Amino acid sequence: MAEVKFVNVVKEFEDEKKGKVVAVNNANFTIRDREFLVFVGPSGCGKTTSLRMVAGLERQTSGDIYIGNRLVNKVHPKDRDIAMVFQDYALYPHMTIRENLGFGLRNLKTPKKVIEEKIKEAAAILSIENLLDRKPRELSGGQKQRIAVGRAIVRNPSVFLFDEPLSNLDAKLRVQMRVELSELHKRLGATVIYVTHDQVEAMTLGERIVVMNEGEIQQIAVPEELYEQPNNMFVAGFIGSPPMNFVKARLDGNQLYTAGYTFTVPGHLLPKYSRYDGKEVVFGIRPEDIVTVHLLNSEPERNVISPTLKVVEHLGAELLLYFNIGDEQVTSRVSADAKVKGLTPVKLYFNLDKMQLFDPE
Ligand code: ADP
Ligand code: MG
Numbered sequence: 001m002a003e004v005k006f007v008n009v010v011k012e013f014e015d016e017k018k019g020k021v022v023a024v025n026n027a028n029f030t031i032r033d034r035e036f037l038v039f040v041g042p043s044g045c046g047k048t049t050s051l052r053m054v055a056g057l058e059r060q061t062s063g064d065i066y067i068g069n070r071l072v073n074k075v076h077p078k079d080r081d082i083a084m085v086f087q088d089y090a091l092y093p094h095m096t097i098r099e100n101l102g103f104g105l106r107n108l109k110t111p112k113k114v115i116e117e118k119i120k121e122a123a124a125i126l127s128i129e130n131l132l133d134r135k136p137r138e139l140s141g142g143q144k145q146r147i148a149v150g151r152a153i154v155r156n157p158s159v160f161l162f163d164e165p166l167s168n169l170d171a172k173l174r175v176q177m178r179v180e181l182s183e184l185h186k187r188l189g190a191t192v193i194y195v196t197h198d199q200v201e202a203m204t205l206g207e208r209i210v211v212m213n214e215g216e217i218q219q220i221a222v223p224e225e226l227y228e229q230p231n232n233m234f235v236a237g238f239i240g241s242p243p244m245n246f247v248k249a250r251l252d253g254n255q256l257y258t259a260g261y262t263f264t265v266p267g268h269l270l271p272k273y274s275r276y277d278g279k280e281v282v283f284g285i286r287p288e289d290i291v292t293v294h295l296l297n298s299e300p301e302r303n304v305i306s307p308t309l310k311v312v313e314h315l316g317a318e319l320l321l322y323f324n325i326g327d328e329q330v331t332s333r334v335s336a337d338a339k340v341k342g343l344t345p346v347k348l349y350f351n352l353d354k355m356q357l358f359d360p361e
Pocket of ligand 1: 013014015021022023041042043044045046047048049050
């Protein structure tokens with residue numbers, strides 16, 4: 001088993017049209033032995049490049065990568081003790097599933113008998129025993145995904161690398177495979193680096209999460225910390241659905257002035273935000289921290305406003321309420337018990353204990 005360490009890792013590409021592209025800019029972090037670490041960020045932020053550098057499929061422009069205690073900068077991919085699962089499964093169409101599973105081991109000149117045992121083991125773990133004699137074209141997307149994972153398992157690597165492995169599956173299957181991958185990780189006790197653009201997948205799978213944007217690591221933290229204490233507006237807006245609301249404001253003492261409404265900042269938060277006193281800020285508050293007064297035991301003395309709703313969306317157990325502060329749209333997420341009727345004004349309580357302030361962009 002192994003930890004994986006990036007030290008000052010930079011990867012630049014020479015793009016014909018764009019010129020020099022910095023895909024990964026000075027990444028420093030350590031993935032712990034047996035950890036399930038997720039890289040998340042929008043398309044093009046450098047996730048796949050990071051993973052391919054661990055795999056040895058891409059060589060960093062500068063910096064060092066360690067797997068275990070071994071500096072692997074010059075180590076060939078097949079000698080890195082890793083196995084990678086790709087988004088498109090990359091199965092060989094002309095081979096049976098059994099042959100696909102054994103392919104990597106045959107390349108390593110593993111004895112036939114050992115290969116057979118490993119295939120049997122992996123097939124049992126993934127419940128794919130009945131598929132072994134079929135060809136990839138005879139399998140569903142979910143089954144192919146399982147085979148791709150099986151091909152990694154038979155190699156018994158120290159580190160598993162997953163690049164958006166669920167993105168070609170439908171929503172229901174994705175949730176099911178998510179649970180299976182979590183269980184598999186516990187069972188195999190291996191280090192996993194998992195890449196996705198889907199923040200829900202990241203939050204549910206990751207023991208820790210690396211949030212990336214434009215080649216830069218924004219924050220590395222456990223899911224709760226990313227949600228409660230985002231480092232910046234990018235992380236605050238990327239993690240959580242619907243996303244955090246951002247409203248332009250000015251802080252004066254404990255008063256927060258927005259276009260139209262004034263809020264009172266709880267005293268215990270003022271020291272944390274003293275640098276913003278008298279300044280323009282961005283006021284961040286999550287949809288679930290804006291609730292209808294109707295749902296509370298009593299009406300709070302402060303931070304209640306009565307905006308006219310623009311749209312109400314019914315999601316079954318919850319409602320999304322849309323309204324404006326100035327010309328900025330704000331979303332509130334409340335229990336369906338709020339019984340909001342039509343688009344009349346509704347009293348909403350902003351729980352500023354949960355607010356965040358950010359530098360204006
Ligand atoms: P992600 O996986 O997060 O979507 P990538 O790691 O694939 O992002 O890409 C990061 C950046 O590097 C993007 O701007 C992409 O266009 C660029 N890039 C990736 N691979 C190459 C390449 N082989 N040649 C030129 N640019 C590349
Ligand atoms: Mg990618």
